[in-house]
Amino acid sequence: EFTVNMGLAETDAALQLVARMVRAEPQSGPPRGGTVVNVTVTGLDGHEASQVPQVLCEFGSAHEAMAPEGRWIAGTNVVSCTSPTLSRQLVAAPETDAPGATESVNVRLSLSYYVFGQGWRRTDSMLFTYRPDPLIPD
Numbered sequence: 001e002f003t004v005n006m007g008l009a010e011t012d013a014a015l016q017l018v019a020r021m022v023r024a025e026p027q028s029g030p031p032r033g034g035t036v037v038n039v040t041v042t043g044l045d046g047h048e049a050s051q052v053p054q055v056l057c058e059f060g061s062a063h064e065a066m067a068p069e070g071r072w073i074a075g076t077n078v079v080s081c082t083s084p085t086l087s088r089q090l091v092a093a094p095e096t097d098a099p100g101a102t103e104s105v106n107v108r109l110s111l112s113y114y115v116f117g118q119g120w121r122r123t124d125s126m127l128f129t130y131r132p133d134p135l136i137p138d
Contacts (some may be wrong), residue, residue, distance in 0.1 A: 062096025
């Protein structure tokens, strides 16, 4: 019932038809973005390409700046997402100069996908961490 109330589906029966995230690799990347994250999901592989024209990868926010389009090949269970540049404001993370702020920022990565005749659907989510590159001493 918790996931039904979170907006993934209106009923428990409808929830069984929603794609679920199984794994995301890698689970972190730099704040500048550009990390290709391969997300393994269950439930998309039963659709034809013409049924699902768009998949969005939401990195902590549904705002277009944080939700680039993913790449999905029909018949597979993998969506490739490229992490966008981190916007601390859009994911409600404090700026690095704010008290208690950390350089690493955890966000929830989820997929939204459109199914013709059924509308937009959303998967559950997994953690993705924007982590600065380690400093390498000269």
